[in-house]
Amino acid sequence: VHDLGKVVAMLLSHCLASLTTIHSVPCIGPEITGLFYPQYGIVLDAGSSHTNLYVYEWPAEKENDTGVVHQVEVCKVEGLGISGYSHDTEKAGLSLQHCMKRAQEVVPEQHHRETPVYLGATAGMRLLSLQNRSIADRVLSAVEKTLRSSPFNFQGARVISGQEEGAYGWITINYLLGNFKSSRGTSGALDLGGASTQITFVPDQEPIESQENSLHFRLYGKNYNVYTHSFLCYGKDQALRLKLSTQNGSLLDPCFHPGYLRIMNISDLYTNPCIANGEQQLPFTQLHLQGNGDYQRCRMTIQKIFNTSSCPYSSCSFNGIFLPPLQGEFGAFSAFYFVMNFLNLTTEKSPVPLDKATSTVESFCSRPWHEVKAEFPKIKEKYLSEYCFSGTYILSLLENGYGFTMEKWQNIQFLGKIGSSDAGWTLGYMLNLTNMIPAEKPPTRPLSHASYVGLMVFCSLVLVAVLLLSWLAFHKPKCLQKGLI
Structure with a gap:
């Protein structure tokens, strides 16, 4: 019994040591199940031509694992990109309401307050900022007003740099492909x-x-x-404008199909920061493009x-x-x-x-x-x-x-x-802002819910065995005394 007690005591020691390494799991209380609920994040990609809203989901206990965040919803906002509302900035915010309501349906109500929502505006707003900074600021204010009125945890709306856009796209695809691990x-x-x-x-x-x-x-x-x-x-879109700005008047355009006709206002073409010469003094006000479909x-x-x-x-x-x-x-x-x-x-x-x-x-x-x-x-x-x-x-x-x-x-x-997620910069943006990709490799992998419960049951059985053997060792029932002499 003495030797067996040593063995069981050793098992109990190892069991307790294992339990002390579980930092993220509460020992008791109703919160234990809450840890394993899914968590959500929302990112709006405010591009030059349109805006998309993405809803992401991940299990909380695997927050630092690559490839565990997945997209559960994408909602395409009707109408223009937010930079297209420069003449009626309030509509930039109103245009997002339908997709924000859709997000409220996708994310369970009990998770609304804890779900972060971000908006990143890309090159369309970068161009508008170069053209008229005050209008760009009013567009962002209108967008923020709508997002703040939602039940989610609004974390900000801003114009991201081109370098950020490239970096977050790189993070997204390598995260989803599992390349970081x-x-x-x-x-x-x-x-x-x-x-x-x-x-x-x-x-x-x-x-x-x-x-x-x-x-x-x-x-x-x-x-x-x-x-x-x-x-x-x-x-x-802007590359097409750059190409057209090198052409004059009525012309055959090799980049459109034979028989296609398009009429463009000169003012629409040249009032743009991408056209280096600005609005040119031309003797005509329109471009008449007629396609002839010549690839070369x-x-x-x-x-x-x-x-x-x-x-x-x-x-x-x-x-x-x-x-x-x-x-x-x-x-x-x-x-x-x-x-x-x-x-x-x-x-x-x-x-x-x-x-x-x-x-x-x-x-x-x-x-x-x-x-x-x-x-x-x-x-x-x-x-x-x-x-x-x-x-x-x-x-x-x-x-x-x-x-x-x-x-x-x-x-x-x-x-x-x-997998189930769109390739793009939005997931990388959210991963970065929520610090979900650690700089250092986690020293130990957190236990799953099932593993944790299994370990608790095992340790409980070991504890019962230790108590039983201790009782036997001190009380020495008559049926065992002969065997112990």
Whole structure:
């Protein structure tokens, strides 16, 4: 009995030591079950052309695990992006009400007060701030008014920088792919919006020559020296404006389908910070665009908006911006994915070869407008008419702007979703603001609810055994006395 008591005492000691390492689990009380409820976060992506609201969910006991946060809802806000309400700023806030009500339906009512809500505005608001800072501030105030009136825990609405947008997109895709806790390295991120485009990756070259394009992260005990750059005015919508600003009067436009006609006001084109010359004194007030669907000529006109004449570094993309040699796999999302998916150039397996992508876009551009319109009657004319330009622009940007050769093109994967979550910057933004990715690797993995209960039952049984043996050792019942002598 004495020896057995030693063994049981040792087991009890180990059991108690294990229990003392569980910092996050209360010992008693009704709160114990609350720890394992799901938690929620809401992020609004206020882009240049529209706003999306995302609702994320994760189990509280796995808060610092990669890949456990998943998207449970996306709500597309009707109407313009918030920067489009510069002439009626109050409507910027009112436009969000429908999706905020949808979020209240998705997030259980008992979690409303603890659920953080963030709004990040991107390149559309960056441009509006450059054009008229006071109007941009009024737009944000209207947005804040609506978000503060919701039952959620409003954490702020602000214009994020292009560098932040690139970095958060990189964090999102690597978090969802589980790269931060693996040995396979990280993936680069390619993001394309309406007003800006971002490229972000970890290069082999160190140090990064241009410090303004360099970011340092320490995540899960690993250091990452990240290259990132955001090209304001080179999102697909603003790039089209840049291209059109190089043309004059009535013309055949190679980037629209044969038979397509569009009339644009000169004032709409030139009153924009992206057009360097400002509003020009022209003898006409409108542009009459008539498509002729010539891919090769379209690509030539697009090349004019990329300045590759000088590079103050060892290597550049365009406009004198440093770009280190491309390294590793890349995930291309947002408009990169939407445009290429429409053109049937996305695949879950091996990427579509560059030459096939080129021939596909070329063939699509040459199709008559009446034929394209008849095939896709449910797509808004503005979007449908611009797929030829957008597809050509994407190929030109990736191949000529960033240097994705035919070989390196195979490293690009066009991503709509990773699991249940959209690829984009919003998840990375929330993870950063809620400190859900630790700088250091957690020393011990917190126990799950089932493991905790199992350990408590085991320790209880050991304790009962110790008490029983102690009683037997001191009282020595008659039936055992002979065996003990």
